[in-house]
Amino acid sequence: MRALLLTLITVFVMILSLQNVSAQQQTGQVVHIAKLEIDPAQLDSYTAALKEHIQTAIKVEPGVLTLHAVADKSNPAHITVFEIYADTAAYKAHLQSPHFKKYKTGTKDMVKSLELIDVTPIELAAKEKL
């Protein structure tokens, strides 16, 4: 009983400290725009893999703050992902995550080109709920 209590307190303190860290690192945010050209014949498979990857990353990685993926209306095979990470460490951790590696390996033959643009935030503003 005492061991369980101690474990719970430890996990509780860890969660609180993780929340403080993410609140303090706003100035160091890493922002990218990824522009991808997908093989039109594999577009449905690609978007399914991308959706799954984004949902997992946002859910399980505290440092992955935003992943907005969209397709051009005039050319649905042209995809843009707007990405915000808490800091460089969060971005590096994301690249090493099992879900990112699964997505990257699983889609490598669907992606005809990928351009990653490093950008500097001017103003990042959103309602709390989309």
Add this chain to the structure above:
Amino acid sequence: MRALLLTLITVFVMILSLQNVSAQQQTGQVVHIAKLEIDPAQLDSYTAALKEHIQTAIKVEPGVLTLHAVADKSNPAHITVFEIYADTAAYKAHLQSPHFKKYKTGTKDMVKSLELIDVTPIELAAKEKL
């Protein structure tokens, strides 16, 4: 002892539920990517006007959900704005708002080119707080 344990478990579950994310695919949302080329000599004035405009729009317009403005690191005069509106009516109302008109008129001689790309959401996912 048991009461303390129950309290800790309750708080623990509450914290976990607070960490939920907003990843809704609302079908009526209007999403644009604006790509602007700014006169480098007027870049500071332009970014000041853009920041003020974004802060006002997010604060006062319920249908303006996200405005993320960034500058290319390799060319700070190349600016991208990722825009999410609740629906077409919200976007139309935004174009008629006094702050948008002020921004548009005030910056018209600073903007060398503007390309507005209509996009379809694939997955829009963000932590509730940036």
